[in-house]
Amino acid sequence: MTVPSISRRDRKKAATRQAIADAALRLFLERGYDQVSIRDIADAADVSTATVFKHFSGKEALVFDEDDDRESQLIAAVRQRRSDQSILDALRQHVLNTWPSIEAHPQAAEFTHLVNSTPVLRAYAERMWTRYTDSLSAAIADEYGVGHDDLACVALARFVLEIPVLARSRQDRRAAIEALFDILTHGWEPPSKPPAP
Amino acid sequence: MTVPSISRRDRKKAATRQAIADAALRLFLERGYDQVSIRDIADAADVSTATVFKHFSGKEALVFDEDDDRESQLIAAVRQRRSDQSILDALRQHVLNTWPSIEAHPQAAEFTHLVNSTPVLRAYAERMWTRYTDSLSAAIADEYGVGHDDLACVALARFVLEIPVLARSRQDRRAAIEALFDILTHGWEPPSKPPAP
DNA sequence: GTCGCTAAGTAGAGTCGTTGCACTTTTAGA
């Protein structure tokens, strides 16, 4: 905890970043995303607006603080899978293992509501995932020794990365993830009729 | 052609809109999206900037002028399919029939390049499609008599709407569309090894 | 015809996100 990385400078930097992120999240939850300006956040964190943009690439990024190296974990899941496991199963496993816990924070309900009720944030969240399409599909293509633009590989990457998006709003996320991977594995099938009460 | 809708007023309105759209597209293709300001477009079309926003919801919308009622055609394809045809096949047919021609315009190459080389436009184009997810999945769910939030239906809608996006950058779009629908129909399968030169 | 009504268009000021620049302060490292 108190031995984060290295130097005092880095610690201060991280502290500033955290102050900004905290102020931003608090204000967003209080007033709503569109009702909070970057100046408000800068004032609340006691920094200048320029500093905000030194730490975050844009306003939306203030909402999604922690996210680095999800991409590399994804690639690793493909590359370092057990030898008897298919890529699809490895990805299923990985999504099941890592993803539901991410959104199991305190404040998760408020946070999810904030994102879902703000169109620009919904869009940003979706693009966060689909951004990895290129690198994931490249990794998959490498496993099969085909070109990086192989259609089947690009498609698999894209569809898999849609799964967290689709599962986000579900009550039982694990079941949703399983069902969605089943579609990719065995093909789509019509839904069973309603559970007949 | 010259009997567009009704009154003179409406004709003038449409003319203004068209002038703006034409000026915008021309300038975008000449200089690139980011190198053209709304003011430039307004000046070129000889209107005020406020008028631009009366006709278009934002800068990106200036690029994608024609697009209405694609949504209703999509729904119709599901609802009014031949009785011996599955929904998946009906959608495959519809995408094959309607979509490749849309991008077969003159200027198609330049236009595609403009969109693909401008991140904000890529994002906008993708969301244009996924926007229809809700209504398409509702239509599918209705066909099966299940709730509008049925996971399988939402997933099918989403995956199908990703297909045009994935096929856009392919040389043989028809083949790509077929291959992608095959994945949804029969499940994903590893790519065949490279064609061995 | 002309008298409103409504919708299209304008000008201009203002907000907000975002960037660039010149400058000060801090601190790691030689």
Next chain:
DNA sequence: TCTAAAAGTGCAACGACTCTACTTAGCGAC
């Protein structure tokens, strides 16, 4: 201790977009 990079500041600027108050022009009814 000196130096040079890095963090932060304050300010001006730009571009997208909005708001408000105003003008203009086509429409329909009398």
